[in-house]
Amino acid sequence: MRQFVGVRVIQANAMDLSLFQFDYDMSFAVHFLNADRTVYARYGSRRGNEEEADDEMSLEGLAETMNGVLALHAAYPANKGTLVGKQPKVDVSFPVPEKHPLLKKYKSKLDYEGKVTGSCIHCHQIRDTSRRALRDSGDVLPHKLLTPYPMPSVLGIEMDPKTAATVREVAPKSLAAKAGLAVGDVVVQMRSQPILSLADMQWVLHHTSEAGALTLKVSRGGAAKDVILTLAEDWDQVSDIGWRVSTWDLRRMGLGGMRLVELSQGERKSLGIMAGKLGLRAKNVGQYGDHAVAKKAGMKIGDVITSFAGLDDAMSEGVLIKAVLGKRKRGEKILLTYLRDGKEKTAEIRLQ
């Protein structure tokens, strides 16, 4: 730690959005930088809540990342060219969150003399605001706003959290397996960027939208090797967004405020829902304000949705949200079909 200048930031107020670009759904996120604002690495990943929230991080992994950063720093600025891809993208709409019209009630500093918690902008509000502004303007949501920072697991790669960037598992028949990635491989570079963490990998994947070749440079047994994955157009479609705090607002926009979960095989069988067909159970139904649209349409906890806006293929809640909000606009009415007490019913909700 003494080899770093450690800065603790506890709110997103006054966050320079042209510098600090990361997965804003994180409750713990680290930027490693040079004093000239050059980003060396990012750290901090998550794909669940409660017990799962810290599964992707460890002190050992953070320490290994920090050692990697020190090596980059020692070689700087000679290695500046290799860090270009890690730098934040400059196309920000607002310099700091509180300059956005939807966040104008907030100030640049916390109100320690008053209700300090209420004066705080949370990081997830940055993406929430971007999405809300687009929806309110009548637009659909672009793919990258709906599917931010995919985990490499969508490619079949599980990383060891006790290390900086070592492969722990490769899913059989996955893109990574087909490309020849192996357990124990140390990911050194992706898209020409040095990789020092899972967050660094997610940064690369977040900025990878096109189909085609994705090259990982790995170290295997001390020898360098290229592993080339072939990405299809919709390679990140199954990226899970259900755990994200920002997904609650997407549920308001696209599901009338419901939270949906997939049925188990046993539930499907008992309800007579065929394999490959939609079966999502309402686990929560919003009760108040804009989150109560589905409730007002008659939906209740336990209802099983079998068709939503004309979509009836089997899919997760996250994939459904992306399909709806990526194609349908605010104000459109959509029809949904559901099962309750063995009977099929329909409801209509208006998208937000």
Place this chain on the structure above:
Amino acid sequence: MKRLLIVAMVGSLGATEPEKTRDEMVHDDRAALAENEAWVYNDLVKGFAEAEKTKKPLMVIHRCIP
């Protein structure tokens, strides 16, 4: 030693006291860390200045009070 420092850091960052309100926890967090020499608390201008002066890399942690 490095690991102990990290544990102390993460421990203080993640500490929760169920009996307290969130406002109280925010105040306590500032009180606990503001005088801690190992950390620059909520002041990026100061952090960048220190990094420029010492030629050390910055480690900027974004962490809400739980």
